Amino acid sequence: MTKTTIDYKNIYYPPGGILLWLIIFLELITFGIALLAMVYSSREEPESFHNSRLLLNSTIGAINTVFLISSGFCMAQSVTYFKLKNLKKTNLYLKLTILGGLLFLGLKGYEYADKIALGYTIGYNTFFSFYWMLTLFHVIHVLVGLVVLCSLQLTLNKTKLETSTENIASCAAFWHMCDLIWILVFPVVYLLL
16 A cells, blocks of 8 residues: 555655756747747748857857766766765755856857857847857756755755755756756757758
């Protein structure tokens, strides 16, 4: 009987609750629709989209992908070590997760400054309108994720292992959403069009 209750709770009450997961799915759907709209628009203006994509630095996009995937791995390790009650390694991997997010933002800031200096702003053309809307919306998610992770870090430092596994798993779910969104955005924006 207890096992059924636990299974029921795990299915219908995932870490962070159903609201967090609804938000995650809505965000993924929103980005998916925006990416499909970008692909559709690229069919209307193929030459403009192709030439504009060539103005992006795909190496920067690839490095940022490595930063986010690595930070996602570190977040998963942090959850694993928390479950093993190893607070030292939990904190280490959580700090590495935060570092990955900060490196992503730093490199993205450099890329934004370069595009602005060259005049490739949101009104430059349709491609850059999509580029700015998609990447800035993603940056907002990364910023929110970093605030959540820093808050978790402070909580862990104060309460040690009294933080629930659900709390750390919820933070991980949000951070992995940021990773997944970038994995969808990067190839469409930097490589395919």
